[in-house]
Amino acid sequence: MTHHTSDDKNHALTDDRVKADERARLTTDQGTRVSDTDNSLRAGERGPTLMDDFHMREKITHFDHERIPERVVHARGAGAYGKFQVTSPLTEFTTAEFLTDPKVETSVFVRFSTVAGSRGSADTVRDVRGFAVKFYTRQGNFDLVGNNMPVFFIQDGIKFPDFVHAVKPEPNNEIPQASSAHDTLWDFVGLQPETTHMMMWMMSDRALPRSYRMMQGFGVHTFRLVNAEGKSTFVKFHWIPRLGTHSLVWDETQKIAGMDPDFNRRDLWESIESGDFPEWDLGVQLVPEVDEHAFDFDLLDPTKIIPEEIVPVRLVGRLVLDRNPDNFFAETEQVAFHLGNLVPGVDVTDDPLLQARLFSYLDTQLIRLGGPNFPQLPVNRPLAEVRNHQRDGYHQSALHQGQAAYHPNSLSGGCPAIAEQGAYVHYPEHVAGPKIRKRAESFADHYSQATLFWNSMSAWEKEHIVAAFRFELGKVTHLHVRERVVANLNNVDHDLAVEVAQGVGVAPPEEKTLNHGRSSPALSQSRQPQSPDTRKVAVLASEGVDAADVLALSGAITGAGAICELLAPHDGTVVTTEEGRLPVTKALPTVASVFYDAVVVPGGEGSAHLLAKDGKALHFLAEAFKHGKTVAAVGAGRQLLQAAHLDGDGGGVVTGVETSAEFLDQLVAALGLHRHWNRELNSVPA
Numbered sequence: 001m002t003h004h005t006s007d008d009k010n011h012a013l014t015d016d017r018v019k020a021d022e023r024a025r026l027t028t029d030q031g032t033r034v035s036d037t038d039n040s041l042r043a044g045e046r047g048p049t050l051m052d053d054f055h056m057r058e059k060i061t062h063f064d065h066e067r068i069p070e071r072v073v074h075a076r077g078a079g080a081y082g083k084f085q086v087t088s089p090l091t092e093f094t095t096a097e098f099l100t101d102p103k104v105e106t107s108v109f110v111r112f113s114t115v116a117g118s119r120g121s122a123d124t125v126r127d128v129r130g131f132a133v134k135f136y137t138r139q140g141n142f143d144l145v146g147n148n149m150p151v152f153f154i155q156d157g158i159k160f161p162d163f164v165h166a167v168k169p170e171p172n173n174e175i176p177q178a179s180s181a182h183d184t185l186w187d188f189v190g191l192q193p194e195t196t197h198m199m200m201w202m203m204s205d206r207a208l209p210r211s212y213r214m215m216q217g218f219g220v221h222t223f224r225l226v227n228a229e230g231k232s233t234f235v236k237f238h239w240i241p242r243l244g245t246h247s248l249v250w251d252e253t254q255k256i257a258g259m260d261p262d263f264n265r266r267d268l269w270e271s272i273e274s275g276d277f278p279e280w281d282l283g284v285q286l287v288p289e290v291d292e293h294a295f296d297f298d299l300l301d302p303t304k305i306i307p308e309e310i311v312p313v314r315l316v317g318r319l320v321l322d323r324n325p326d327n328f329f330a331e332t333e334q335v336a337f338h339l340g341n342l343v344p345g346v347d348v349t350d351d352p353l354l355q356a357r358l359f360s361y362l363d364t365q366l367i368r369l370g371g372p373n374f375p376q377l378p379v380n381r382p383l384a385e386v387r388n389h390q391r392d393g394y395h396q397s398a399l400h401q402g403q404a405a406y407h408p409n410s411l412s413g414g415c416p417a418i419a420e421q422g423a424y425v426h427y428p429e430h431v432a433g434p435k436i437r438k439r440a441e442s443f444a445d446h447y448s449q450a451t452l453f454w455n456s457m458s459a460w461e462k463e464h465i466v467a468a469f470r471f472e473l474g475k476v477t478h479l480h481v482r483e484r485v486v487a488n489l490n491n492v493d494h495d496l497a498v499e500v501a502q503g504v505g506v507a508p509p510e511e512k513t514l515n516h517g518r519s520s521p522a523l524s525q526s527r528q529p530q531s532p533d534t535r536k537v538a539v540l541a542s543e544g545v546d547a548a549d550v551l552a553l554s555g556a557i558t559g560a561g562a563i564c565e566l567l568a569p570h571d572g573t574v575v576t577t578e579e580g581r582l583p584v585t586k587a588l589p590t591v592a593s594v595f596y597d598a599v600v601v602p603g604g605e606g607s608a609h610l611l612a613k614d615g616k617a618l619h620f621l622a623e624a625f626k627h628g629k630t631v632a633a634v635g636a637g638r639q640l641l642q643a644a645h646l647d648g649d650g651g652g653v654v655t656g657v658e659t660s661a662e663f664l665d666q667l668v669a670a671l672g673l674h675r676h677w678n679r680e681l682n683s684v685p686a
């Protein structure tokens with residue numbers, strides 16, 4: 001892996017950093033030194049506190065004002081800095097320098113998020129994930145504010161407040177937190193069939209990413225690229241993770257939400273700290289303007305994809321995240337994305353969802369960040385020079401010099417002058433039409449692509465989707481709401497509707513609808529790149545573990561790029577068969593199988609004997625098996641599989657008499673598969 005550093009933005013932030021400094025002395029905000037910050041100033045040891053105590057008043061006042069409104073959606077997130085570099089220049093299509101000059105490394109800040117939960121909610125909930133990228137290009141900031149799903153719930157932004165009110169906790173009791181499994185969401189969904197395609201994605205494993213590093217990103221809308229001749233080409237943006245797109249299991253996500261609500265955030269932070277920099281390819285689907293009407297859906301409809309089999313995804317650039325922020329609030333919380341942050345060569349289309357977004361993002365920052373000067377905040381500040389006549393307002397921190405703050409002027413020598421070169425030019429699209437509140441007829445088909453998605457799923461993905469619908473609708477208390485959703489699903493696929501109906505106790509639809517039979521194989525996660533890279537493997541050990549086994553296992557696991565942790569009933573060290581000692585990475589009571597992708601039990605009679613009586617260890621194995629993970633045991637360690645009733649080889653259960661090369665190869669191969677879906681997972685009582 002090539003190691004980059006996000007130099008440009010990193011360097012530009014140098015003067016903003018307040019470093020911890022041993023020589024520093026405590027002061028007030030005014031710089032006056034303070035010798036006691038533990039006792040307020042009072043009249044006598046047991047007397048009342050005095051107004052004179054400016055230090056106490058300042059300290060408490062600042063504290064009282066430490067909170068800002070959380071984002072109205074995408075409140076919970078995690079971010080990192082990195083670099084983007086174009087690898088296959090798009091010079092033919094755009095003038096944007098960051099997409100055309102392979103020598104240019106563009107600094108970026110990326111924020112991943114969940115949508116519905118509040119700032120303190122859990123990471124691993126069933127939800128869409130935000131994937132917002134701020135490119136600090138030399139031509140100005142460009143924001144690509146996308147999601148990990150390529151379509152959206154609604155076609156027109158005027159519906160966004162309705163949708164968000166429906167999915168957020170219900171207004172009377174603010175229940176449930178960060179969950180779509182409740183009446184108001186499904187009431188809305190049943191009455192608004194344009195949500196159907198997106199709800200298929202939401203009920204799929206895409207809503208449960210294993211890691212932000214293992215998740216695709218999409219610009220969703222059709223955008224435009226504009227070249228030097230002013231010619232426009234439609235474009236869909238894709239982020240494709242080098243590690244493939246992989247997901248957790250529903251049961252696992254619910255447990256993690258309690259045990260480590262920061263699971264995805266921690267994973268991002270730790271991978272960057274340890275130098276396993278997350279990477280994505282930038283992909284584009286390009287459609288010449290003359291082909292605007294060549295599809296059986298409207299390119300302006302954000303509830304539709306362009307199937308990759310029809311317009312292939314060209315890989316054109318690479319994104320690497322290589323630096324964690326210094327301060328969560330200052331950077332990740334105060335970063336402000338906006339679809340209207342465009343640079344020359346990239347433009348928008350008339351997608352009615354996109355158009356509303358162009359209004360919303362700037363507007364929301366004004367209340368969230370308290371005024372119009374938020375672009376001056378370090379994380380938002382462009383690397384490109386900023387010169388204009390915008391002045392004053394809350395939190396203005398620039399010292400604009402000169403007499404004239406208007407254009408045209410002669411008093412400041414006419415400065416800043418209108419740009420003659422490199423200015424943003426809006427694409428001169430011809431528009432005409434009556435003022436009218438009406439959706440185009442070309443937006444009317446809400447089912448064909450929902451069916452396409454369903455048809456493209458493998459058997460296990462279909463099972464997960466049915467289970468998700470059953471869970472979510474099963475939480476809905478109004479029977480008519482369940483019925484309406486099931487009736488709507490009949491428009492997607494009859495078998496799907498019947499299976500969901502059976503699970504949620506409503507009559508299956510009688511009319512057998514026709515499935516068009518088309519599929520887009522690229523949509524299935526079963527076709528994602530597989531690799532053991534950065535997977536986390538637990539090695540279970542106790543006193544008397546076989547040291548040679550542990551050594552061989554950790555060698556093979558780390559050699560394959562995975563992470564190996566030795567877990568024992570207690571922290572510190574464990575005694576090995578050879579009377580040596582091995583350091584324990586973590587004590588079993590502090591962890592759980594759901595934090596790992598695989599579990600291995602090494603040999604050593606003593607260790608196997610102790611663990612076979614340890615409920616936590618047995619549950620660990622059974623639960624890992626239930627979640628489709630690789631479960632392996634060697635030598636005496638195999639006794640544990642028997643004790644956990646998991647004997648039987650194959651399908652990701654790897655056993656060996658000893659840590660032979662063959663056993664280790666099988667283990668690594670199984671690890672690379674991520675999960676083993678051929679198991680009867682529901683029968684495991686864990």
Ligand code: HDD
Binds near residue numbers: 112113
């Ligand atoms: Fe949005 C935040 C993505 C539709 C209004 N949105 C927000 C974020 C992401 C998206 C990733 C978090 C940015 C961050 O990390 O700070 N939103 C999307 C996508 C959409 C979409 C991919 C559909 C294709 N959004 C959408 C609509 C509207 C909004 C239709 C309003 C009409 N979105 C907002 C917002 C937010 C926001 C209210 C909340 C906080 C913020 O902007 O900065 O303006």
